[in-house]
Amino acid sequence: xxxxxxxxxxxxxxxxxxxxxxxxxxxxxxxxxxxxxxxxxxxxxxxxxxxxxxxxxxxxxxxxxxxxxxxxxxxxxxxxxxxxxxxxxxxxxxxxxxxxxxxxxxxxxxxxxxxxxxxxxxxxxxxxxxxxxxxxxxxxxxxxxxxxxxxxxxxxxxxxxxxxxxxxxxxxxxxxxxxxxxxxxxxxxxxxxxxxxxxxxxxxxxxxxxxxxxxxxxxxxxxxxxxxxxxxxxxxxxxxxxxxxxxxxxxxxxxxxxxxxxxxxxxxxxxxxxxxxxxxxxxxxxx
Numbered sequence: 413x414x415x416x417x418x419x420x421x422x423x424x425x426x427x428x429x430x431x432x433x434x435x436x437x438x439x440x441x442x443x444x445x446x447x448x449x450x451x452x453x454x455x456x457x458x459x460x461x462x463x464x465x466x467x468x469x470x471x472x473x474x475x476x477x478x479x480x481x482x483x484x485x486x487x488x489x490x491x492x493x494x495x496x497x498x499x500x501x502x503x504x505x506x507x508x509x510x511x512x513x514x515x516x517x518x519x520x521x522x523x524x525x526x527x528x529x530x531x532x533x534x535x536x537x538x539x540x541x542x543x544x545x546x547x548x549x550x551x552x553x554x555x556x557x558x559x560x561x562x563x564x565x566x567x568x569x570x571x572x573x574x575x576x577x578x579x580x581x582x583x584x585x586x587x588x589x590x591x592x593x594x595x596x597x598x599x600x601x602x603x604x605x606x607x608x609x610x611x612x613x614x615x616x617x618x619x620x621x622x623x624x625x626x627x628x629x630x631x632x633x634x635x636x637x638x639x640x641x642x643x644x645x646x647x648x649x650x651x652x653x654x655x656x657x658x659x660x661x662x663x664x665x666x667x668x669x670x671x672x673x674x675x676x677x678x679x680x681x682x683x684x685x686x687x688x689x690x691x692x693x694x695x696x697x698x699x
Contacts, residue, residue: 616633
């Protein structure tokens with residue numbers, strides 16, 4: 413049995429090779445390529461991209477008005493018309509441009525293939541936010557039972573690249589929001605993952621955005637924070653002092669290091685941004 417080609421190798425196998433020519437002529441001679449009314453087509457419910465910018469659609473609509481549709485969309489036939497598989501942005505822009513018909517390739521696909529094709533199209537055009545990409549990978553694994561290796565084969569990426577992207581979903585919501593809003597890059601977000609708690613990850617993220625640290629600077633800051641954590645864990649305290657140290661951490665919501673000497677000791681309260689320091693001061697004043 414011939415091995416199934418991964419979709420990651422491109423969409424060329426899904427679209428006739430000559431479909432970029434005059435589509436009105438090709439609809440008569442290329443099987444599967446037809447002209448569809450824009451009103452017959454419904455959006456793809458498995459579209460990985462959740463944010464289609466209006467400005468980009470307007471620019472694309474202007475290009476379509478001047479040059480027409482260069483590449484057909486891909487759809488599947490349903491009981492009440494056709495459902496989008498790939499090319500949703502072109503379809504939306506065509507409607508804005510006032511086109512009544514659009515060139516399309518009709519494919520019979522499963523729900524899994526529908527998600528895979530839409531995902532690959534967006535990846536090839538670099539249209540997806542890293543979180544949208546991660547969510548699509550997770551959907552392929554959870555809903556269709558694919559392994560990370562299988563997802564990687566289908567989208568043309570390494571297994572480690574897929575695994576690292578999916579790990580972004582483990583970050584706290586505040587960091588995910590910053591990543592989605594392009595306040596952080598994927599490299600910044602990955603650098604925060606090794607931190608052991610959500611509080612430390614969020615504190616580090618706030619420092620990154622305030623100081624506008626690059627990825628290398630972020631990685632160095634995280635290494636310093638991890639070094640402090642390791643040093644603290646190596647310290648030994650009597651059980652009653654460990655209990656006090658934990659109570660202080662819970663009360664202040666940040667790292668607290670308690671050290672005991674011969675005639676006393678030290679309490680070190682850690683903070684990672686000016687905002688966090690202000691919050692700590694207010695908490696201490698309320699005690």
